[in-house]
Amino acid sequence: MKWSVKSLFKRGCFVVTAVTVASYYFLTLKWRRTYLEFRLDLSSSEEFMESQSSWSWTTFDAVKASHDNTDSRYYTKEKLAPWIERPTNSNEYPGKNGDPYVMKNVTAGEQQRLDEGWNKYRFNELVCSKIPFHRTIRDDREISCKTRRWKKPLGTASVIIIFYNEAWCTLIRTIFSVLETSPKMLLKEIILIDDVSTYDDLKSPLEEFVKNLKIVRLIRLKERSGIAPARMAGARASTGDVIVFLDAHCECANGWLEPLMERIAEEPMALISPVIEDMSYDTFSMKIRKTRDVPIGVTNWDLGFGWGYQRKRSADEPTDAVIKSPVVVGVSAIRKSYFFELGGFDEELKFWGAEQLEISFKVWLCGGTLEIHPCSHVGHMHRRGFQYDDLADEIARNSKRVAEVWMGDYKEQFYRRWPRARFIDAGDLSKQIALRDKLKCKDFSWFLENLHSDMYAVPEDDVVYWGQWATGTNGSAVCFDSGSDVFKAMILYPCHGETGNQLLMYTRQGEMRLNAEHEWCMVQMGSKVTFTSCVYPEGEVPEKQRWKFIENLFREIHLFPIFQREK
CATH class of the missing domain: 1.10.8.460 (ppGaNTase-T1 linker domain-like)
Incomplete structure (x- = not known):
């Protein structure tokens, strides 16, 4: 093929132009990426690319806008300054940044206090007392949350903290964590509700402490009531636009309040919860989870509470988008007027249990919505063991x-x-x-x-037997029991009559079902019997989940039935 001078000139100009444009966009992209890393103090470009799997020009514009204080529609950083600035401490100290603190070379005196703390509070009170009230939590929120601005107006919040015989270290650190992370413009008050505590340090010492914090009010109930009535007392006493319920053993991360307030301003019929981060009852470690790892609240047929998996998020779904949840825990926020339109908590729910399910069902079934905001994080310490056996x-x-x-x-x-x-x-x-x-x-x-399609109710016609499966006489009977971990081998355990992990259902499909926080089916795995997720009714019962009931093989097995029908 022959090329003319004219055609060669045209093609040469085209190539030069293309290279120039490509170079421009490459250099601009690199500059903007460098700008982002600098402004966000990211440790490396690898960390940046890992946290931003689908980076776009929109992200850059959002970051640029977050440092632009000229837009009057949003609060400035100065306007969102906290009530109290956390004291700066560059030195190492126990529990800094939410890291675990493990005591070494424990003395005899310390061991005695350790034992007393475990018995009295069901957590490591000695470690708790050595961690400063003003400790920091490492800010591992999503980039979209760190750079997000918050729309005006957001109203004011009343934070309600109820307590009963709480440890001084957890209660005071909870209060300071609220004061040091909540904008003064948004936080109107902290209301402490004492549900008739008996410990001496929660009497006059607490009153003296509260005197120095004008924003904190202490209300003492006259008789022991429990969670629901105590929270209702706090809600009635509150004066903010939004009620935020916290437990007395929490720690709030930076930027926890603004997302809750903005979502309620956008959706007045929302009951919204922060991401509940697990705080160790032994080392008091706490980490911030990424949006994809946030669990949702679920329940089961015995109305217990558990954590489940959120639906699979698409790759382009914003990491700061709210997450729908069937139920929420007690740490949550709601518009005060809407809360009372719903009747608040049922005050006949005494002491402990079911209050979070009652308000969750009420909100969903009566037209509202329950959500978890992935930009809001609050650490919560769950005590060791169950403290309400009585x-x-x-x-x-x-x-x-x-x-x-x-x-x-x-x-x-x-x-x-x-x-x-x-x-x-x-x-x-x-x-x-x-x-x-x-x-x-x-x-x-x-x-x-x-919302909860996995709460499968086996049709009555499909139930053959439902009860405890036992061997031995009534006085010394042991029952089939899933044990504390359904993924381990099933055990024989003294029959306790409380059903739960001893309640097994035999169905016409040949399943042996256990209902805990999930529908589990009994399977044989090698030499042991354990449980896996039931397949039916989403699919056919697999062979490994199908059992045959043979009457004459069960001469030594007694069924204490709750339900029994002809097969």
């Missing part, structure tokens, strides 16, 4: 009230898993039922279909 009847009563008011015909699923609750007096339910009817709330089937 309140079994009260917990059963509370759960029964929730089941009777909100679950409709599905309450039978609750009674089958907690049979003794059927015979407990739930008290007067007329006020709650009248409120449900007044608000024209949906049936519980809507909750199952739209």
